[in-house]
Amino acid sequence: MSSKQSRSSRAALRPRRTLAFRLSATYALVGLLLVFLATASLYIVLRTELDRSTELFLADKLHVLGTMLRERPDDEDALHEEIELESAARRYQRFYIRLLDEHGQPIMTTPGMAEQLDIAELSSRTRGHAGHPIAMAGRHEQPFRVTTAMLAVGTPPTHSDAVQIAIDISQEEELLARYRLWFWGILLTTSALFPLVGYGIARRGIRPVEEIAATARRITSTNLRERIESEGYPSELASLAGTFNEMLERLEESFERISRFSADIAHDLRTPVNNIRGEVEVALARSRTADEYRDVLESSLEEAVRLSELVGDLLFLARAESPFSELHREGVNIGELLTKVRDYYEALASDAGISLLVSDGAQQLNVELDRSLMLRAVSNLVSNAIAHTQHGGTVTLAATDEGATIRIEVFDTGIGIPVEALPRVFDRFFRVDPSRSKTSGGSGLGLAIVQSILTLHGGSVEIISQLNHGTCVKLRMPALATQ
Ligand SMILES: Nc1ncnc2c1ncn2[C@@H]1O[C@H](COP(=O)(O)OP(=O)(O)OP(=O)(O)O)[C@@H](O)[C@H]1O
Ligand SMILES: [Mg+2]
Structure with missing residues (x-):
């Protein structure tokens, strides 16, 4: 067996998928892909926006502290307000600040910072990354963003203090985690829903095609009166049904013409044959003179000539209609x-x-x-x-x-x-x-x-x-x- 043959026989063995199945599978796949793309891109946008707002917050804090140290280096109250009180007043998005002098000795620290973060690790992790927030886990595994910077003190500056800022981003992470849960929930629900809905729509759409097929199956040469009721069909299928009905109309007409033609042929062939038979039967009923037999033969010959002319004419018409006649x-x-x-x-x-x-x-x-x-x-x-x-x-x-x-x-x-x-x-x-x-x-x-x-x-x-x-x-x- 050649490879072409074996391929075609394999294709014949493979079960044919229904149109409804193909349509609903395509619909479900495309639908799922779109939902996946939409929700995933929303997640990425949300995550980027949250990161950006954290970075902005850290930059903002550095800016405020920098201004204070530069313009009012001796205003301890303002520093105290900024570093020790503001964070304590916050319930969500807690942040911690540590201010160190030029020798690395802490000047001021947000209360509770050491309980939340490993200060030594904070110092080593942020070294060399001044101004760039990096991720770090707290003592209780809470997620933090931390950054450090050198801020000039006094105008003109006398020296620089180091500042370390850490912001607790558990709220943001929880929000993202909840979003991920929703994301998988939506994907799961739609992957169950889409094929069902798609199948329903596809079945509704192809019902007229099935009705056309059922009508075609009912049609036989004796039952050409069947027509498709295309009421309520979409325009494409209504025109298909219309064309189909027109074809049936033509077939019915041709069949009627052919059966009328056959009946006429039978009738016209029967008359001369009956005439010959009748005359011969009468002639044979008793013995006849030679002249009487001659009369019968002559009239039989006449009928036979008529018969052969008729058959000749029919043959001629049949040949003239053949596409090979020349x-x-x-x-x-x-x-x-x-x-x-x-x-x-x-x-x-x-x-x-x-x-x-x-x-x-x-x-x-x-x-x-x-x-x-x-x-x-x-x-x-x-x-x-x-x-x-x-x-x-x-x-x-x-x-x-x-x-x-x-x-x-x-x-x-x-x-x-x-x-x-x-x-x-x-x-x-x-x-x-x-x-x-x-x-x-x-x-x-x-x-x-x-x-x-x-x-x-x-x-x-x-x-x-x-x-x-x-x-x-x-x-x-x-x-x-x-x-
Ligand atoms: N010149 C004509 N004058 C009057 N009627 C005619 C004339 N030609 C045809 N017809 C009519 O048309 C009919 C069909 O003609 P057609 O030649 O097809 O058949 P036909 O002469 O009856 O039989 P066939 O020609 O097969 O021997 C005729 O039966 C006749 O009634
Ligand atoms: Mg004629």
Whole structure:
């Protein structure tokens, strides 16, 4: 087995995922990703903002102390207020400050600092990081941000004091921890909710598709009346349902036409077969004279000829509709072609007391076409015209050059065709008056054959008729001039 085959057989074995599953999985994944991105970016923004406000607080404190030491180095009360009292007054966001002289001896310390922080560690950790806050854990594992700076004392400065500041950021950390809890909670809830909601939406969305599929499944050749009710469908699916219904409409029409056609074929084949059978049965009922047998054989032959003509016509129509049918085009002089048809029908026409004429002008027309097919088409028209024209009437054959097309006309002064029957005369087996045509042997295929022949030539047929005045059939085809 080639790799391509094995791949395709593996694909066939793999269970097909439903559209609802794919849609809801995509929806859930995209939804979760968006929630994750939104909450995670909010967390990062919050964390950055909290860090920034801590740093601002530390910078602010350094600035205040720096100003005090520079401008009022002897104002002990103000220092006391700033270092020892302010922190004590705070419940949240406690901070601790230690002020050291130029020899490293503590001058002032926020009360309780040593209980909260390892002072030695604070000094060693902040050394070399003046002005840059760093993280440090307190004695009870509380999170701190600590910083140190050298501040000039007096104006002009006499010496520099060192200051160490530590701020307790447990509140901020707790806030972030609570946020993280919410974050995972939201992710967990949405990861359970999104697939459910997505599945619900997807199922609702594809319900019309399932209904269309169910209707399609119910359709058989005997049940083509089914239609899809597209009421309430979204516009895309309503148009799909509409197209589907139109297709059913066309199928139903074609099926009806085909079954009518089959019934007509059966009926028209049965009549000559029954006639032959009846005559032969009667002839065989008792012994006959040679002349009587001859009569029966002659009439049976007539019926057999009719039968074989009918089968021939049907075969011709079936072949003409095949996409593989082809024309044997050759240069044909239209005048010659019309004269040939006239010569063939002349005897029949004169027996019926009808003048059969070919008008001038056709002799100059030379066209590339299938001679035998066009002979058949014109013959069918002339045979119709003679059959429907009374004694003393005229049937004329004419041809005109219309530039891009050539027009061949057969017109008669006959009985004409009623207006209501005109649109149907090209239908197979259609006869205006079936009982009348029967006597003249017509099966109603002549004009259908003419139309097929013209379609094969890329042309068209038009029929104009006036009751009791006459009929004119016009054949138009592209004027492919002969070389
Ligand atoms: N020139 C015409 N004048 C009056 N009626 C016509 C004329 N040509 C055709 N028709 C009517 O149209 C019907 C269909 O014609 P069509 O040639 O298809 O069938 P048909 O002549 O009855 O049978 P077929 O040609 O197969 O032997 C005819 O039965 C006839 O009623
Ligand atoms: Mg005919």
